[in-house]
Amino acid sequence: MYKPPKKWEWNKENGGKFSKINRPISGSTFERDLPIGKHKLQLYSQGTPNGVKITILLEELLELNIQEADYDAWLIEISKGDQFSSGFVKANPNSKIPTLVDYTNDKPIYVFESGSILLYLAEKFNNFLPLENELKVECMNWLFWQISSAPYLGGGFGHFYNYAPEKLEYPIDRFAMETKRQLDLLNKHLENKNFICGDQYTISDIAIWSWYGQLTLGKLYSAAEFLDVSSYKNVLKWAENINLRPAVRRGKIVNKVSGNPSYQLRERHSSDDFKKINL
Numbered sequence: 447m448y449k450p451p452k453k454w455e456w457n458k459e460n461g462g463k464f465s466k467i468n469r470p471i472s473g474s475t476f477e478r479d480l481p482i483g484k485h486k487l488q489l490y491s492q493g494t495p496n497g498v499k500i501t502i503l504l505e506e507l508l509e510l511n512i513q514e515a516d517y518d519a520w521l522i523e524i525s526k527g528d529q530f531s532s533g534f535v536k537a538n539p540n541s542k543i544p545t546l547v548d549y550t551n552d553k554p555i556y557v558f559e560s561g562s563i564l565l566y567l568a569e570k571f572n573n574f575l576p577l578e579n580e581l582k583v584e585c586m587n588w589l590f591w592q593i594s595s596a597p598y599l600g601g602g603f604g605h606f607y608n609y610a611p612e613k614l615e616y617p618i619d620r621f622a623m624e625t626k627r628q629l630d631l632l633n634k635h636l637e638n639k640n641f642i643c644g645d646q647y648t649i650s651d652i653a654i655w656s657w658y659g660q661l662t663l664g665k666l667y668s669a670a671e672f673l674d675v676s677s678y679k680n681v682l683k684w685a686e687n688i689n690l691r692p693a694v695r696r697g698k699i700v701n702k703v704s705g706n707p708s709y710q711l712r713e714r715h716s717s718d719d720f721k722k723i724n725l
């Protein structure tokens with residue numbers, strides 16, 4: 447049994463999957479500028495659930511033929527510590543993917559936090575966000591719900607069930623319970639509904655699908671059976687429908703470095719890049 451010392455010290459590796467990159471201090475650890483491609487929108491990311499939210503939205507905008515939404519997606523490999531370069535930290539002092547830089551105007555606009563990026567792009571291109579105030583509020587409620595709830599699923603359940611060097615009953619039990627509560631909440635909310643808010647597909651669907659949709663489809667933490675995800679029937683139906691969208695099929699493989707190698711597009715610079723992959 448671990449007995450915490452009087453004062454915590456950072457003096458050892460804890461053996462976890464991310465122990466080599468985790469640090470108790472912020473800021474850059476090495477000098478390197480970010481690459482810049484030919485489009486106005488430059489995305490620095492990895493194809494994790496937080497990362498694919500943005501590539502799915504950008505692909506949805508391109509599906510509507512909005513050419514200004516074309517983008518370069520550069521891979522920031524977080525297990526290698528790319529998020530600690532001086533260039534990345536300049537764009538996002540929090541050193542986490544996804545991060546977007548918009549070069550449309552003379553002065554670049556740095557956008558970080560996936561919810562902030564989704565809102566920025568939805569407002570910039572006037573799409574995937576309800577115009578009517580009451581619905582917009584509902585859409586924001588669920589977007590902010592996702593941003594604040596997913597750390598229990600990822601940092602809590604996913605970490606202790608999948609990544610922690612030792613399987614400990616207490617944290618797995620605590621976070622499995624919370625994850626199942628969240629799935630139950632979504633299942634009730636999606637009863638007789640096709641989308642999270644109103645009758646249109648919005649950035650809330652994109653944000654929530656990237657985590658809870660992929661979890662229900664068995665794509666996260668090999669935990670489908672453990673969490674009995676198929677019992678959340680409304681979430682499953684909603685997740686399956688969204689998974690069929692061509693933009694989702696493209697967006698979810700961008701900057702991906704895990705899973706089936708045939709469905710990984712490490713960098714994306716043009717729509718032609720998808721031709722290499724059998725979507």
Ligand SMILES: N[C@@H](CCC(=O)N[C@@H](CS)C(=O)NCC(=O)O)C(=O)O
Pocket residue numbers: 467494495496497524529541542543544558559560561593
């Ligand atoms: N609240 C943030 C979370 C971003 C986040 O946690 N990103 C992870 C990958 S999914 C990351 O970059 N981790 C690298 C690290 O912690 O060093 C968002 O929604 O953008």
